[in-house]
Amino acid sequence: MKLLQAINLTKKFPNKLAVNNISLTINQGELVALLGPNGAGKSTTLNMMIGVSQPTNGQIIFGEKSTNIKDYKTEIGVVFQGSVLDDDLTVKDNIMTRANMYAKPVQLNSLIKKFELESIWKQPYCSLSGGQRRRVDIARALVSSPKLLFLDEPSTGLDIQTRTKIWEVLEQLRKETGLTIVFTTHYLEESENADYIYIMDQGQVIAEDTVAGLQKKYTQNVLQLDYLNGESKTETLDNKDEAIKILTENAKLLANFEYRPGTMDDVFMNLTGKEIR
Template identity: 40%
Template sequence: MSHMIEVTNLRKAFGALQAVKQIDFYVEEGSLFAFLGPNGAGKSTTIDMISTQLKQDEGEVMINGFRLGQEDEQIRSSIGIVFQDSLLDPLLTVEENLYVRGSFYKLGRQELKAAIKVAAETANVTEFLNRPYGKLSGGQRRRADIARALINTPKVLFLDEPTTGLDPQTRKSVWEMILKLKREQGMTVFLTTHYMEEAVQADYVTIIDHGQVLAKGTPLELKKRYALDYLKITPARADELTELLQNEGIPFDKIDDMFRIKLDSTVDAIPIIDKCKGNITNIEVVNGTMDDVFINLTGAEVRS
């Protein structure tokens, strides 16, 4: 699989503040890539640079085969961006907004009309095309924002926390559309999110903090490296379980009546459970999560 985005030694400073410190990563064509980090980590600065909105101090960026700083018009033609704060006019209808934004691409009248039709159908906004953007629900506005970003049929779609503030059902609907774009159009999706359950759906994840890359990998690889599984046991006889675990040299934490045992992998729970059978009233094996990965790497909970 070829690289749609390649970032090498990218750096940006604002006076004495080193916002981005020579980071490297790549995004494979047709993949869903999650770019994670707490507030102030350098995510927005990085995205602003690779999307041609901000000039880098050092480093090279290639998008769709075009070099940042030399072929910026071609890069802009290759990407679509959905910002966390919408760019659309609340007084105009969705269709009017799409025509206004689409006019920036210098398409012919019929070509623009066809592009808007495809974008509207793809983002599932046709049913409210003639409604003012400001009168739409949060989920409808987000779909309209995505339609706006699809007018130029981008190779790469940047999504900056696209489901922030949406209710769970609407978030699910937006995500179904995002995954459909990736699956049916082979679109490369570059995502930032503070919902770790969304990051789990990514093909590849890069986590940054203080302007530096902390970790890269698939969600499964990152959970194996930076999160732990746990076995939780509530025994019938706590003293008996305490003695057994101590005799076996198995470390544990005790929270009220529940014993928590760290596992290198979930299968390690099997022999422990076997030793404890007959003294168990409740049992649970808990897998490490992307939240655990994030906290273990950055020392902070993910913040909206």
């Protein structure tokens, strides 16, 4: 079921066309990634969908009706790249202040436990590490039991343990509550768990599909063969079955081999280029 649609969204600034007539569909319960190089328009698109910025043209449909942010702002949670929490308040006060805004907030004990906030519950937010802050940011965004969670670069600068923990909890919440998540990231391996991906560049959507669909369209699988006689050969293949066939036929001649399927890194580089933005 369609939860949110952005139709022909455009955002013009005085000296820049940041987003140029894009359309997105977010289905209930999906994990949707919005990818692109710096300046592609990802954050501007998110800002329009969450109401921080008004589109120059286009419309947003939440559920089944054309709407504006006032109609669905209580249905969404947002985690920005930079935190909006109060540095001087404790973790408890930051989260409870948010919870008191809603008649039926989420079960806080469950949220605190999931994000392992017990040990920092009474600490000032300003005293926390980057990973601790991010866990608090996300927990606070989930206090209202939103249907749709927006995450703008949620794991930038975090160590692998914290990143893994955050995504484990979010995946658990998706299974338990049907939470829909839209996120941007520069860690492309994170996008490989997405149900659907939009890739942006220069303010436009240049590709969209499932992970498997994008990999099929924009990458090749590589088989590196090292022979006993010292020769090496690289094959580009459509699928692993071709690799198995070649390996079977040449098994007695090989000293070593490496099979590497196409990744989202390959998709991204093939679509957006290798130059630094």
